[in-house]
Amino acid sequence: FMDRARDAWDRSRRPLLEEPLRPDHRVLGRDPYPAVRQRRLLRPARQAGTVAEIGAWELADPRLAALLDGYALAHGLDPRTAPASAALLPYMEQTFGSWYVEGGMRELARAVYERCVARRVTFVFGAEVVRVVEKDGRAAGVELADGEVAEADRVVLGVRPRPGLVPGQVWGADDVAVRAGAAGRFTVLLSLRGGREADAVHRTVVHGADGAAEQEAVFGGRVAAHPTVTVLRPDDPATRPDAEHEAVTLTATTAPQGPVDWRDPEVRRRFADVLVERAAAAVPGLRERILHTEVRTPAETEAETGAEGGAVPPPALAGAAGAYLHPGNLTRLPGLYLAGGWAHPGGGLAHAGMSGTLVAGLVVEGDGFRGSR
Ligand SMILES: Cc1cc2nc3c(=O)[nH]c(=O)nc-3n(C[C@H](O)[C@H](O)[C@H](O)COP(=O)(O)OP(=O)(O)OC[C@H]3O[C@@H](n4cnc5c(N)ncnc54)[C@H](O)[C@@H]3O)c2cc1C
Incomplete structure (x- = not known):
């Protein structure tokens, strides 16, 4: 295989x-x-x-x-x-291989941020873009929620492009459409008393007995009774106060916010409990060791990143007559490029990172850029 x-x-x-x-x-x-x-x-x-x-x-x-x-x-x-x-x-x-960022994923964002600042990039936080501004047939900047327009020679859109946000002439009939909503992610962050044993496995996937029932629930907009749970136990001192404690993360792929209301405290509590229960297969005595629990659901992903339903973009796949591709990085509006998980080659950090590399190539070398050799 x-x-x-x-x-x-x-x-x-x-x-x-x-x-x-x-x-x-x-x-x-x-x-x-x-x-x-x-x-x-x-x-x-x-x-x-x-x-x-x-x-x-x-x-x-x-x-x-x-x-x-x-x-x-x-x-x-x-x-x-x-x-x-x-x-x-x-x-x-x-x-x-599979890569782990020391200190957790947040450290990757921090490292990229600091590198950009060193390269004299300016960041503007807390500024919602409501529209890509078009002028004389080119992308000419972005309009912010407060009405201010930031002018630009080029615009690289790193969010799911939706009508209204981008002008109408961005795609032609032959172009790949923006993918419909996808599944979300439910995460339980656990602070545990007691140290991590030296031979603990970094990642364990606990499968359910009935995968078909789980798939029907996740992709049918319901809460799965027996989810597949990924248990992460990185050996990373940066994630714990000392060797007598451990930080463990549990995740499951779920239906997005919308068909399931992940803001409902009872729904959250029950599903988090199911994850802890199932994760005990990988971490014996897990429940008794819990000091603190933090739950993150597609509702948080939606609120914090603007991704509709808290959906996590899947990577692009070939086959199925192109149904699993994402829109190209070059759009039909000169000066407007698409990057990030909702653009080619799709979601996941490695793929989203590639989209940035490809857009950089298009900007620096022009529309004919065909990848680095
Ligand atoms: C819980 C969870 C766990 C994950 N785990 C992994 C993992 O282990 N490995 C992996 O490879 N991938 C993982 N992913 C997927 C990965 O996070 C995404 O594929 C990746 O972040 C996509 O990058 P992006 O730049 O396209 O979008 P984002 O990282 O979502 O960045 C988009 C940014 O744009 C901002 N924004 C949105 N709309 C606007 C607007 N209108 N105006 C201004 N700013 C706006 C958002 O606030 C956000 O900061 C995970 C995702 C989730 C939710």
Whole structure:
């Protein structure tokens, strides 16, 4: 399976991840995963077209299938419909590793911020952009909520582009549309008494017994009874006061804010409790060690980042006739570029970071930029 995933990676990595989305993006509509042709007695042969079908027909063992489904789910993708090319996700992790930021993710934001300040970038916080301003057929700046207009030669939009925020002529009929709302993330941050044992595993995924029921709930807008829970126990002194304490994070992919009201205290409390219960499989005695609990839901993600429903953008995938692509970095309005998780090549820090690299290339080298060689 991993060999086939590598084939898919070799076939698609440049147009899918390392180059701005090509105008002829239709080539990415074909699935690069070389699914095994399954011959069947007296019945037509079949080939896996989705993650779930790879699990059922190629991996066959339900535990391996659950492992693969877990990768799709963690990226906010429904294994029942996500194209087989999502096989790239475990392949990339196995090949390039999974990265942890010392001190927690916030430290990455701080490091980028400090680097930018050193490079004389000016930040304006607490300023909501309500509209990209267009003048003489070019993006000419942004209008803020207080009516002030900040003029600019170029605008790089790092949020989900919605009508009203961007002028009408940004996309043509052939362009990839902005992806519809996606799943959110529920997080429980735990302060524990008692130190982390030296051989504790950094990341454990606790699977549910019935993955199909969970997928139906998450992608059907309901709270899953038995969620897949990721338990994170990094060995990072920066996240705890001393060696007699431990910081543990639990996360689950959930329906976004909207179909489920994550602001409801009872819904939050009950689901957090389910996560703690299930995480005990990875951290024995977990509940008894809890000193403090902090719960973050899609409602917080929505309130703090403006992402509708607190949705987390999935990474772009090839296949499924292009349904899993994000809009290109270059728009039809000269001077307006798209970056971040809702633009090519999609969400997750690595992918969103690539979008920044691609936009930088387009700005510096011009519209013909085709990625760094
Ligand atoms: C709980 C959670 C856990 C995650 N864990 C991981 C992980 O472990 N690994 C990983 O790779 N990815 C993870 N992700 C996904 C990752 O955070 C996103 O893919 C990434 O942040 C997307 O970057 P972005 O720049 O597009 O958007 P954001 O990081 O959301 O940045 C957008 C910024 O724009 C601001 N903004 C929005 N609208 C406006 C407006 N109108 N005017 C002005 N400013 C505006 C927002 O306030 C925000 O600061 C996680 C996401 C969540 C919610």
